[in-house]
Amino acid sequence: xxxxxxxxxxxxxxxxxxxxxxxxxxxxxxxxxxxxxxxxxxxxxxxxxxxxxxxxxxxxxxxxxxxxxxxxxxxxxxxxxxxxxxxxxxxxxxxxxxxxxxxxxxxxxxxxxxxxxxxxxxxxxxxxxxxxxxxxxxxx
Amino acid sequence: xxxxxxxxxxxxxxxxxxxxxxxxxxxxxxxxxxxxxxxxxxxxxxxxxxxxxxxxxxxxxxxxxxxxxxxxxxxxxxxxxxxxxxxxxxxxxxxxxxxxxxxxxxxxxxxxxxxxx
Numbered sequence: 001x002x003x004x005x006x007x008x009x010x011x012x013x014x015x016x017x018x019x020x021x022x023x024x025x026x027x028x029x030x031x032x033x034x035x036x037x038x039x040x041x042x043x044x045x046x047x048x049x050x051x052x053x054x055x056x057x058x059x060x061x062x063x064x065x066x067x068x069x070x071x072x073x074x075x076x077x078x079x080x081x082x083x084x085x086x087x088x089x090x091x092x093x094x095x096x097x098x099x100x101x102x103x104x105x106x107x108x109x110x111x112x113x114x115x116x117x118x119x120x121x122x123x124x125x126x127x128x129x130x131x132x133x134x135x136x137x138x139x140x
Numbered sequence: 141x142x143x144x145x146x147x148x149x150x151x152x153x154x155x156x157x158x159x160x161x162x163x164x165x166x167x168x169x170x171x172x173x174x175x176x177x178x179x180x181x182x183x184x185x186x187x188x189x190x191x192x193x194x195x196x197x198x199x200x201x202x203x204x205x206x207x208x209x210x211x212x213x214x215x216x217x218x219x220x221x222x223x224x225x226x227x228x229x230x231x232x233x234x235x236x237x238x239x240x241x242x243x244x245x246x247x248x249x250x251x252x253x254x255x256x257x
Binding site: 017020105107108110111117 | 172173174175176178179181189191193194195196198199201202203204219227
């Protein structure tokens, strides 16, 4: 790869059923680049959890994925309610998702911990009432 | 264990992926919570679940899983079947409950083998 590649995705927040489409597309894009399956899986899971979070909590948002020679950086931006207590949100098992979301298989309080688990570094920049920006980096 | 053995052990019906019956699976997990599934990485594994929505298929795809078994006689929608076909995932359905279905596969030699990152 001579030039950095950026993939942009709009995440529709209105429909839970379609959540994850961006992650599926990203996975296809990364496969075409010949990136190792192990890395692709980590990027895909991190992106997917992030996408689900944006749909559940923030009525959607957008994702940019930058691929360089050394790493893949996922940036997720939403205009949702923001995260009041990030340390609390990072605890496994903590969730503010509704029972309805739990009945759909999410809201176990594993989303953010999973995103951190699968990335080499993760930063959360959140302002209550304005939105959240999450940056995850996975080294190649 | 081959997917066809899973089918036999669970008396399961093949919904799609007839051509994948000879594929090997090396691990399995049973859960209705997709984020719990996403927390443990396994290779060529099978997911047993009573949850029926598109996110089950996408979760399996993200995890590079090769087979999903729906328990308690749950049946996926046409849309889900199409998603699974696109992703190369075999779908099975059994009338067994999650606990019993997992137990039968475990007894048959299929272990958990998940690695928490």
